[in-house]
Amino acid sequence: MLSAYFFAMYIDDIVKIVQRSKIGCCIGTLFVNIFLYADDIVLLAPSTDALQNLLTLCEKHLAYLDMALNAKKSTCIRFGRHFKDECRPIITASGDSLCWVSSCRYLGVTLIAAKYFKISVSGNKKSFYKSFNSIYGKIGRRASEDVVIKLVVSKCIPVFTYGLDACPLLKSDLRSMDFVFVRSLMRVFNTNSIDIINHCLSSFHLSKPSAIVSNLKLRFLQRYIISDNLFCLFFAHTARCQLISHKIDNS
Numbered sequence: 300m301l302s303a304y305f306f307a308m309y310i311d312d313i314v315k316i317v318q319r320s321k322i323g324c325c326i327g328t329l330f331v332n333i334f335l336y337a338d339d340i341v342l343l344a345p346s347t348d349a350l351q352n353l354l355t356l357c358e359k360h361l362a363y364l365d366m367a368l369n370a371k372k373s374t375c376i377r378f379g380r381h382f383k384d385e386c387r388p389i390i391t392a393s394g395d396s397l398c399w400v401s402s403c404r405y406l407g408v409t410l411i412a413a414k415y416f417k418i419s420v421s422g423n424k425k426s427f428y429k430s431f432n433s434i435y436g437k438i439g440r441r442a443s444e445d446v447v448i449k450l451v452v453s454k455c456i457p458v459f460t461y462g463l464d465a466c467p468l469l470k471s472d473l474r475s476m477d478f479v480f481v482r483s484l485m486r487v488f489n490t491n492s493i494d495i496i497n498h499c500l501s502s503f504h505l506s507k508p509s510a511i512v513s514n515l516k517l518r519f520l521q522r523y524i525i526s527d528n529l530f531c532l533f534f535a536h537t538a539r540c541q542l543i544s545h546k547i548d549n550s
Contacts (some may be wrong), residue, residue, distance in 0.1 A: 303337070306338075307337070309360070309364065310335070310364060310366075312360065313333075313335065313340070313357060313360050313361070313364075314333055314335055314543070316356065316357075316360050317333045317342070317353060317356060317357055318330065318333065320332070320333065320345065320352070320356055321354070322339065322349050322352050322353050322356070323342075323343055323344055323345070323349065323353060324343045324344065324345055326533070327533065329529070329530065329533045331530065332344065332353060333353075333357075334512065336406060337404065338356065338366075339406060341405060342354060342357065346498075347386050347387050347389065350375065350389055351389055351390070352399075352499040353394070354368075354389055354391065355522065357510065358391065358392045359392075362392070367393075368391055368392070368393075370391050370393065370395035370396075370397060373397050374397060374398050374399070374400045374403045375389055375398065375399045376399070376400055376401075376402070376403050376410055376412050377399065377412050378413060378414070378415065378416055378417075379414065380414055382412045382413055382414060383412075385399075386399050393396055398510065400412070402419060404422065406462065406497050407422075407461055407462055408422075408461075408462040408466060409421065409422045415467075417467070418466045418467070418468075420463070420468070420472045420475065420476060423458070423459055423460070423461060423462075423463065423476070424459070424475070424476065424479050424499070426458040426459065426461070427455050427456075427458060427459040427479060427480075427483075428479070428483075430454055430455045430458055431451060431455045431483050433521045434447065434450050434451065434455070435447065435483075435486065435487070436453060438450075439486070439487070444487055444488060445468050445493070445503070447487050448487065448503050448505070451483070451487075452505070456508070456511065459479075459480070459508055460508060460511055460512055460515060462513065463512050463516075464515035464516045464518070464519040465516075465519055468512065473508070473509035473512065473545070476507075476509060476512075477507045477508055477509050479508075480507055481496055484496050484499060484500075484505075499504055517542070520538050520541055520542040521542065523535070524538045524539050524542065
């Protein structure tokens, strides 16, 4: 049970060394160049040269810890006005080149190269379909609708909405998620009528994914603004504004 804590202590110096380098991005007066969760590391840099220097510095300390970068599982992605421009390759200590990609997954969330920070919900929809088909394929024709719905809510909805409370979403993303959910319910209740589905949503006290994500985001913002983390404190005012705007939109 303590292995996760011991591992965090073991590699904690990577964060300190990278931060002391002063190579990376400045957000106002806050210097940000690394995010780390277990062994999943994100390096932030304003240029390819800075990113190369950060990677080299990070790899040196990984070697000291008898660890190595997995070049096959590591990628580079670009955000900003020039996200479509070709970038020179980032080279690892072993001589491998890290690929520049248009999308990648980090902690289960699919990031998309764009002018602004952007994610894709396609992975969430695929995960929902996979879990829904697994349940419906085994018990869909034998169990009651009530049982199927309870399994969908407890097993499928969490993977459908995973990570979305902390991510920016377009209205088109939410509409596409609602469409996937409604089409799945049509299979459960054997109907193509949206009126019947709306009645079923009311009868079973179900919420569409867009409403669920909205509630999750509300709770996330409430927790965010009371966090004592330095990074969270820096953006606490922005989070409060979003929280107020979110409450207004839902009222």
